[in-house]
Amino acid sequence: xxxxLQQEIPLPNWIDSGVNWLTxxxxxxxxxxxxxxxxxxxxTTNTLSAVPPLLMMVxxxxxxxxxxxxxxxFAFFTLIGLLFIYNQGMWADLMNTVTxxxxxxLVAIVxxxxxxxxxxxxETIQNIVKPILDFMQTMPGFVYLIPAVAFFGIGMVPGVxxxxxxxxxxxxxxxxxxxxxxxxxxxxxxxxxxDTAWQRLFKLDLPMAKENIFxxxxxxxxxxxxxLSSHQPAH
Amino acid sequence: MSRVRxxxxxxxxxxxxxxxxxxxxxxxxKQEILEQTGATVGVHNVSFxxxxxxxxxxxxLSGSGKSTLVRLINRLIEPTSGSVYIxxxxxxxxxxxxxxxxxxxxxxxxxxxxGLFPKRTVLENAxxxxxxxxxxxKERQQKAEQALDNSGLLSYKDQYPEQLSGGMQQRVGLAxxxxxxxxxxxxxxxxxxLDPLIRRDMQDDLLELQEKVQKIIIFITHDLNEALxxxxxxxxxxxxxxxxxxxxxxxxxxxxxxxxxEFTEDVDRSKVLTAENIMEPALTINVETxxxxxxxxxxxxxxxxxxxxxxxxxxxxxSLTAESALDxxxxxxxxxxxxxxxVQKISKDALVTDIFxxxxxxxxxxxxxxxxxxLIGVVVRGSVIGAMTDKTEGTAEKEGVNIDA
Ligand SMILES: Nc1ncnc2c1ncn2[C@@H]1O[C@H](COP(=O)(O)OP(=O)(O)OP(=O)(O)O)[C@@H](O)[C@H]1O
Ligand SMILES: [Mg+2]
Numbered sequence: 247x248x249x250x251l252q253q254e255i256p257l258p259n260w261i262d263s264g265v266n267w268l269t270x271x272x273x274x275x276x277x278x279x280x281x282x283x284x285x286x287x288x289x290t291t292n293t294l295s296a297v298p299p300l301l302m303m304v305x306x307x308x309x310x311x312x313x314x315x316x317x318x319x320f321a322f323f324t325l326i327g328l329l330f331i332y333n334q335g336m337w338a339d340l341m342n343t344v345t346x347x348x349x350x351x352l353v354a355i356v357x358x359x360x361x362x363x364x365x366x367x368x369e370t371i372q373n374i375v376k377p378i379l380d381f382m383q384t385m386p387g388f389v390y391l392i393p394a395v396a397f398f399g400i401g402m403v404p405g406v407x408x409x410x411x412x413x414x415x416x417x418x419x420x421x422x423x424x425x426x427x428x429x430x431x432x433x434x435x436x437x438x439x440x441d442t443a444w445q446r447l448f449k450l451d452l453p454m455a456k457e458n459i460f461x462x463x464x465x466x467x468x469x470x471x472x473x474l475s476s477h478q479p480a481h
Numbered sequence: 482m483s484r485v486r487x488x489x490x491x492x493x494x495x496x497x498x499x500x501x502x503x504x505x506x507x508x509x510x511k512q513e514i515l516e517q518t519g520a521t522v523g524v525h526n527v528s529f530x531x532x533x534x535x536x537x538x539x540x541x542l543s544g545s546g547k548s549t550l551v552r553l554i555n556r557l558i559e560p561t562s563g564s565v566y567i568x569x570x571x572x573x574x575x576x577x578x579x580x581x582x583x584x585x586x587x588x589x590x591x592x593x594x595x596g597l598f599p600k601r602t603v604l605e606n607a608x609x610x611x612x613x614x615x616x617x618x619k620e621r622q623q624k625a626e627q628a629l630d631n632s633g634l635l636s637y638k639d640q641y642p643e644q645l646s647g648g649m650q651q652r653v654g655l656a657x658x659x660x661x662x663x664x665x666x667x668x669x670x671x672x673x674x675l676d677p678l679i680r681r682d683m684q685d686d687l688l689e690l691q692e693k694v695q696k697i698i699i700f701i702t703h704d705l706n707e708a709l710x711x712x713x714x715x716x717x718x719x720x721x722x723x724x725x726x727x728x729x730x731x732x733x734x735x736x737x738x739x740x741x742x743e744f745t746e747d748v749d750r751s752k753v754l755t756a757e758n759i760m761e762p763a764l765t766i767n768v769e770t771x772x773x774x775x776x777x778x779x780x781x782x783x784x785x786x787x788x789x790x791x792x793x794x795x796x797x798x799x800s801l802t803a804e805s806a807l808d809x810x811x812x813x814x815x816x817x818x819x820x821x822x823x824v825q826k827i828s829k830d831a832l833v834t835d836i837f838x839x840x841x842x843x844x845x846x847x848x849x850x851x852x853x854x855x856l857i858g859v860v861v862r863g864s865v866i867g868a869m870t871d872k873t874e875g876t877a878e879k880e881g882v883n884i885d886a
Contacts, residue, residue, distance in 0.1 A: 434557050435596035439610040439661070440584030449612070453600045 265396055276397045283403035287345055294341040303328045346402065350409035354417045357410070359459060362421020363447065372422065379415040417459065424455025483530035485554075485665060485697055490527045490563035490573075492549050492721075495520030498561055511720045523549035525721040526563070534695040536687075538712030540702055546721040547701045551667050554699065555588045556580055567665065585614045589658040593670040595650045597642035603629065603653050604638035610661035621660075628660035629653070632686075648679035652686075659690075665697045673702065684711050705745060709733075709753040717741055729753060750869060751834035756827050759868040760849045760858030765789045768798050768816050773809040776801055776816065789848060790820050795855040800824045800845050826850050829857060833868055840865055 269276070294302075306328060311321035331340050365372045390411045394404030428450065436450045493501045501520035504513065515521055524546045531537040539547050552558040554565050556572055565572040567587055572580065589610060590596075597606050604622065607629050611621035629635045632652040642650055651671060658666055672680045688711055691698060702708050708715045709729040716726045717740075725737035733753070736742040766776045766788045776788055780803055790798040799820030809819045825843045827836060829851055839847055846859040 429594075431592050431594050431596045432598060434552075435590070435592060435598075436609075436613075437557055438555055438584055438588075438590040438667075439613045440581040440586075441613050442581070445613055449609075450598065453598075 265393060269396055272397075280398045280401070280403050283349075283398075283406060284401055287349060287402040287406070290345045290348065291341050294344060295338065299332055299337050303332070342402070346405050346409060350406045350413060353406065353410045354413045355459075358414050358417030359421050362418040362459075363425065363451070365418060365422040366425035366451070375418065379418060382411060383415045420458045421455055424458030425451045427458075428454045483532050484568055485531040485699070486564075486566040487530075487554070488528050488564045488566070490550070490553055490565060491525050491561045492523040492546075492553055492558060493520050493561045494523055502561075522546075522721045523558075524553060527718075527721075527723050529716055529723065529726055531697050531699060532713075533697060534691070535713045536691055536698045536700055536711050538700045538702060538708040538715045539718060540705060540708045540712075540715055541718030542703060545718040547703070547718060548669055549721075550718070551590075551669050551699060551701050554667060555584055555590060557590075585610070585661075587663050588665040588667060589661050589663045590667040590669065591651070591654050591658050591671045593673055595642070595647075595654040595674075597650055597653060597657075599642055602639050602641055603634065603645070606642065606653055607638075607657045607660050609657055614661075624662075625656075625660045628656040631659070632656045646679075647675050648683065651675060651683065655687075659694075666699070668698065668700045670701050670703070672707065673704070680707070687711060705748050706752055709748065717744060730758065751837070752832060754833045754868050755829065756831045756833070756836060756847070756849045756860055757829040757858070759833060759864045760829070760860050761864055763789050763846075763848065763856055763859040765791050765795075765856065766801055766816065767791060767793065768820070769793050771816075773806045773816060776806045777803065777810070780806070787845065789824065789846075789856060789859065790816060791856055795857075797824060797826065797848050797850070797854075797856050798822075821845070824848050826854075827860065828852075833865060836860060836865060 297305075303325060307321050307325045310324040311318070314320040331337060361375065365375050388408065390408035391404055394407040398404045398407065432450060432454070433446075436446055441449065491502070495501065495518065497518040497520050501514050501518045501522060504517065505522055505525055509517075511522055527550060529537070539550060541547050549558055553560050553563075554572070556565075556575075560573045563573065567583060570579070570583070572583060575583065598609070601609070604625055607625035608621045611624060616624070626635060626638065629638055632655065634649065634652055634656060637645060637649065637653075642653065645653065651674075654671070672683045675683060684707065687698075687700075700711065712729060714726060714728055715732055717724045717732065719740055725732055725741050727735070732741060733745050733748065733750070736745060764779065764783055764785060766779065768790045769792050779788060780786060787800055787802045790801050792798060798817065799822040801816060801820055805819035805821070806816075808814065809816055824845055825839055825847045827839065827847045827849055829849050831849075836847065840860065840862055846861045848856055849858040849860055851857045
């Protein structure tokens with residue numbers, strides 16, 4: 247018994263060989279993802295950077311004004327912040343970060359929302375997925391960079407990979423929660439009019455859960471970026 | 482045959498349904514069954530029919546199974562056993578598709594907390610049923626607007642539900658169900674969340690509506706006064722079983738058991754009974770064919786001191802006291818010349834509560850008129866008091882028009 251406790255389980259070795267196996271046998275897939283991902287990211291960053299900084303600042307300020315219920319304060323601080331970044335010579339970095347946030351949020355939505363929907367419709371799926379999400383969320387975001395770098399090498403793509411893994415759990419969770427928290431009466435109402443499963447999804451579930459989903463994704467994208475920014479490999 | 486027929490409908494929540502049903506048969510209480518099996522008997526062996534144009538009220542205390550029963554009808558809850566026939570088809574045996582079709586076209590529901598979608602405007606809410614059915618944008622908009630217009634809500638169509646008062650929200654809920662134009666309407670405590678005055682308005686509106694559209698309405702409430710006010714027939718439930726089905730009057734005057742008696746005991750009868758319920762036959766004199774002598778003789782025979790004067794068509798002409806009849810005989814006047822024309826008339830639907838004031842201020846009996854303004858009876862002080870002092874056996878004693886005027 248004691249013997250067993252003393253004897254170290256060779257977990258690190260297993261993980262090593264697991265990662266090695268993945269990098270060896272799946273390298274084709276990884277390099278495709280790497281290439282495509284890099285191309286998409288570069289395109290996005292280039293497009294963003296092609297916009298003259300001053301024009302971009304005006305656009306973002308106007309957008310902030312309308313997004314935040316026409317509050318002048320928000321628009322004002324947006325402008326000040328952007329000017330400051332520009333002043334510090336970090337405009338290009340900002341565009342890189344914005345790309346990272348946009349792409350990883352999109353990927354998180356594309357994967358996370360359907361998963362959340364499935365989870366809300368079935369207890370079994372919920373019971374399986376939930377612990378996995380918990381596990382994913384206990385790790386700090388940059389931890390995912392390590393395998394990501396192993397798979398994709400250095401660049402923007404491992405950043406997106408890590409961001410997605412980090413922001414996926416909240417997306418799935420909020421979608422699931424958003425749908426599950428719709429009042430029984432509304433569900434009954436929709437059912438009582440003879441809805442199909444798809445009608446229910448598009449006419450009731452998603453409109454009701456929409457805010458829950460989107461209010462979390464963007465902040466989470468930003469949060470993970472903040473986590474990553476101090477650890478991200480140079481690009 | 483009735484279009485809605487419920488037969489031996491039973492719902493047990495939980496796993497050990499069979500055991501729970503055995504225990505019900507042994508007469509065990511709901512509590513015992515829950516403790517021993519973990520199953521709850523929601524509805525047990527319920528049967529009834531609902532006729533066209535009827536408002537059928539299901540009433541009972543909290544937890545008696547009303548909501549469960551009404552949801553078994555459109556199968557929002559799966560029945561454990563039993564059948565619900567809509568026209569010829571048994572809802573409980575339908576496939577998913579058939580059931581969806583029934584919900585889309587035959588049965589719609591109005592909910593206690595209105596069931597309005599907060600992200601949709603009033604109009605979009607009213608369109609919901611039609612939208613689900615696949616009705617084109619233009620047509621459904623037009624139908625929904627019509628339904629809103631009928632409830633006087635058209636000007637609110639672009640507002641969101643939270644911007645409306647509770648009463649208005651429920652009108653939207655009702656309009657949405659009506660826009661779908663299905664024959665059966667299920668209403669689960671539809672007015673219970675509203676304050677009393679609004680609630681009364683809604684009840685009136687529903688009655689008026691029913692007059693026009695003649696749907697089959699199954700209305701749930703825990704309020705006996707509401708049940709008596711709007712129900713053509715009432716089913717009283719307790720612990721998932723129906724205790725009695727009957728008209729309001731039958732339930733009040735002929736309770737099937739002690740539970741029903743107790744349940745109806747503290748109803749304010751004055752708010753339920755109408756003039757028609759408590760009136761007595763009017764002793765009359767026909768002014769066109771009869772004279773003072775006949776009048777006096779009739780008064781003597783019936784031991785009253787006054788008669789109501791009518792013409793051949795039973796149009797009310799006034800009242801005739803013994804003194805004026807004597808006066809007419811002595812001075813050879815016509816009856817019509819000595820009539821007292823100030824007889825108070827009331828409609829047969831007047832509530833007893835509204836009759837109170839009138840009768841205390843009126844020296845003569847109140848004449849009860851039907852919708853064609855013909856005399857059909859009288860209400861005297863004695864009959865009002867009689868109606869208030871819980872008469873479970875038949876109507877008030879015949880007192881004639883024996884008032885002390
Ligand atoms: N989904 C459910 N699972 C288990 N038990 C249930 C369920 N729904 C209802 N019940 C039980 O069935 C019984 C009847 O409930 P129901 O909601 O039909 O009562 P009700 O007459 O509508 O009461 P209320 O006036 O409070 O709305 C109650 O004992 C309730 O606890
Ligand atoms: Mg209920």
